[in-house]
Amino acid sequence: MKCELFILIFLVEKTALSFIHSNGLTSNDEYPYIGLQQICQENKLHNPIVTLDAYGVLPTDAENFMAEAVESVGPIAVGFSVTDPSFLYYKVKR
Numbered sequence: 752m753k754c755e756l757f758i759l760i761f762l763v764e765k766t767a768l769s770f771i772h773s774n775g776l777t778s779n780d781e782y783p784y785i786g787l788q789q790i791c792q793e794n795k796l797h798n799p800i801v802t803l804d805a806y807g808v809l810p811t812d813a814e815n816f817m818a819e820a821v822e823s824v825g826p827i828a829v830g831f832s833v834t835d836p837s838f839l840y841y842k843v844k845r
Contacts (some may be wrong), residue, residue, distance in 0.1 A: 768806045775799025 774796050782795040809816050820827050
């Protein structure tokens with residue numbers, strides 16, 4: 752079950768990132784969230800306020816890759832899954 756959950760999460764994230772990479776994100780004023788399933792209103796996607804140049808999946812313990820990306824590209828966004836039980840007792844190493 753854990754593997755299936757990870758794969759599902761990865762596919763959802765990859766789909767969302769792929770969409771943002773292709774279309775960008777528009778403002779809530781331009782395309783407000785209404786909380787209902789609806790067909791994508793592509794005519795409201797013409798003026799993105801955020802774009803995504805690239806995205807990828809980093810290997811475990813990839814702090815050095817993130818540091819290189821910040822140095823060469825600029826700000827980065829990072830997300831991670833906290834569903835692994837070992838994360839429950841995570842502590843910063845000092």
